[in-house]
Amino acid sequence: MKLKGQHHLYALDLGAALALTAVYVGFARLTADDGQPTYTGPFWLGCLIAAAVGLPIAVRRRWPLAVLGTVLVALTTASLLDIPREPYTAAGLAAYLVALAEPARRSVPALAVTLSVACGAVYLGEATVTPAEDWQGAVGVAGLVSVVIGGAWGAGCTVRGRRVEAEREERRRSERALDEERLRIARELHDIVSHNLSLIAVKAGVAGHVAEAAPQEARAALKVIEETSRSALAEMRRTLGVLRTEGAPLGPVPDLDSLGSLVAEADRTGVDVDLTVHAVEGLAKGTQLTIYRIVQEALTNVIRHAAPTRCQVTVEADAREIRIDIADEGPPPASRQVISELPDGHGLLGMKERVMMYGGSFDAGPRPEGGFTVSVRLPAEGTP
Structure with a gap:
C-alpha cells in the first residue's frame, strides 16, 4: 500500500536519475575549452560513471544508504577524472533521503563520511590531480559541494522531525478520542446500571414486604424485576458491543x-x-x-x-x-x-x-x- 501511494515520487526520482545521467554523459563528451581540464578517458568509461552517478537516484527511497554510498564513489571517481561541472547534486538528493528515512545514529555518521570524502575528492581533483584552480579556488568549490550536501541533509532532517511530531500529535489525538469514548461509554453504563438497578431495588423491596400478605403483588413485582434486568442486560450488550472487534448487534440509540x-x-x-x-x-x-x-x-x-x-x-x-x-x-x-x-x-x-x-x-x-x-x-x- 505504501508503494502504491508513492508512485508519483518514484516517477520523479526516475526522472531525476535519467536527467543526471544525461548531464554526466554530456560532461564526459566535453572538449577542452579555455584551458579548462576535461575528461580524456574512453567514452564508455564516462558513460559507466555517468550511470553510476545518476541511475541509483531512481531507487533512493528503497535503499537510501546504499544509494548514497554508490553515488559518492561514482562522484569521487568523476572528480578525479575531471568529469563533473556541477556541485554534487546527486549526492545532495541521496543525502536528503538518508536524513529523511534513517535515524540520527546512522544518518549523522553517513553525512560526516560523505562530506569528508566529497570535499576531499573535489579539492584533490581541482587543485592537485588536474589543477584547474589554485588552492583557494579549490577550497571554494569544496565549500559549495559541502553546502549542497549539508543543506539537503538538513532539509531531510527537518522534514523527518516534522513528520515525527505530526505522528505524535496524531497519536495524542487518537488517545484523547479513545479516552473520550471510554468516558462516554462509562457514562452510558452508569446511567443504564443506576437506573435499572434502582427499579429492581424498589421492586425487590416491595416483593419482600408483601410476600406473605399479598402474594399476587409480590409476583407482579418479581415480574417487573425480571423484565427490567433483561432490558438492562440487553442495553449493556449494545453499549459494550462497540468495544468488540468481532462486532455486536446494535440497537437503536x-x-x-x-x-x-x-x-x-x-x-x-x-x-x-x-x-x-x-x-x-x-x-x-x-x-x-x-x-x-x-x-x-x-x-x-x-x-x-x-x-x-x-x-x-x-x-x-x-x-x-x-x-x-x-x-x-x-x-x-x-x-x-x-x-x-x-x-x-x-x-x-x-x-x-x-x-x-x-x-x-x-x-x-x-x-x-x-x-x-x-x-x-x-x-x-x-x-x-
Missing part, C-alpha cells in the same frame, strides 16, 4: 421517543410521571441521547429517594436552547424527611458533568414546597 419507556418504568415503581415534550423537528441524535440520559438519571434519583410520588418532566427544545426540568413532590408524608442538601451519590455529578461538557447550565436542589427539582439548559448549537 435512545431518543425522545424513548422517554415514554422511562415513564412506564417509573410508573411500575410507584412514580407517577407527567411528561411534556415540545421539540423542533430534526433534532440531532446526539442531542436526543443527551436529553434521554439526563431525564433517565433524574428519574432514577426520584425512584431512589422519593417513590412513591408524583413527578413532572418537561422537555422543550427549539433552535436556540434546550430546556429540561424535572420536579417531584417528594416522598409520601408518612416517610417524608426534610431535604437540606443534595442527595449522596454520583447521579447529580454525572448529570452536571454531561451538561458542562456541552457548555450548558445545571441547577438542582430541594423545592420550598417539598420535593426536589433538576433544571438543565443546553445551547442547541453545543450538542453534537
Whole structure:
C-alpha cells in the first residue's frame, strides 16, 4: 500500500536519475575549452560513471544508504577524472533521503563520511590531480559541494522531525478520542446500571414486604424485576458491543421517543410521571441521547429517594436552547424527611458533568414546597 501511494515520487526520482545521467554523459563528451581540464578517458568509461552517478537516484527511497554510498564513489571517481561541472547534486538528493528515512545514529555518521570524502575528492581533483584552480579556488568549490550536501541533509532532517511530531500529535489525538469514548461509554453504563438497578431495588423491596400478605403483588413485582434486568442486560450488550472487534448487534440509540419507556418504568415503581415534550423537528441524535440520559438519571434519583410520588418532566427544545426540568413532590408524608442538601451519590455529578461538557447550565436542589427539582439548559448549537 505504501508503494502504491508513492508512485508519483518514484516517477520523479526516475526522472531525476535519467536527467543526471544525461548531464554526466554530456560532461564526459566535453572538449577542452579555455584551458579548462576535461575528461580524456574512453567514452564508455564516462558513460559507466555517468550511470553510476545518476541511475541509483531512481531507487533512493528503497535503499537510501546504499544509494548514497554508490553515488559518492561514482562522484569521487568523476572528480578525479575531471568529469563533473556541477556541485554534487546527486549526492545532495541521496543525502536528503538518508536524513529523511534513517535515524540520527546512522544518518549523522553517513553525512560526516560523505562530506569528508566529497570535499576531499573535489579539492584533490581541482587543485592537485588536474589543477584547474589554485588552492583557494579549490577550497571554494569544496565549500559549495559541502553546502549542497549539508543543506539537503538538513532539509531531510527537518522534514523527518516534522513528520515525527505530526505522528505524535496524531497519536495524542487518537488517545484523547479513545479516552473520550471510554468516558462516554462509562457514562452510558452508569446511567443504564443506576437506573435499572434502582427499579429492581424498589421492586425487590416491595416483593419482600408483601410476600406473605399479598402474594399476587409480590409476583407482579418479581415480574417487573425480571423484565427490567433483561432490558438492562440487553442495553449493556449494545453499549459494550462497540468495544468488540468481532462486532455486536446494535440497537437503536435512545431518543425522545424513548422517554415514554422511562415513564412506564417509573410508573411500575410507584412514580407517577407527567411528561411534556415540545421539540423542533430534526433534532440531532446526539442531542436526543443527551436529553434521554439526563431525564433517565433524574428519574432514577426520584425512584431512589422519593417513590412513591408524583413527578413532572418537561422537555422543550427549539433552535436556540434546550430546556429540561424535572420536579417531584417528594416522598409520601408518612416517610417524608426534610431535604437540606443534595442527595449522596454520583447521579447529580454525572448529570452536571454531561451538561458542562456541552457548555450548558445545571441547577438542582430541594423545592420550598417539598420535593426536589433538576433544571438543565443546553445551547442547541453545543450538542453534537
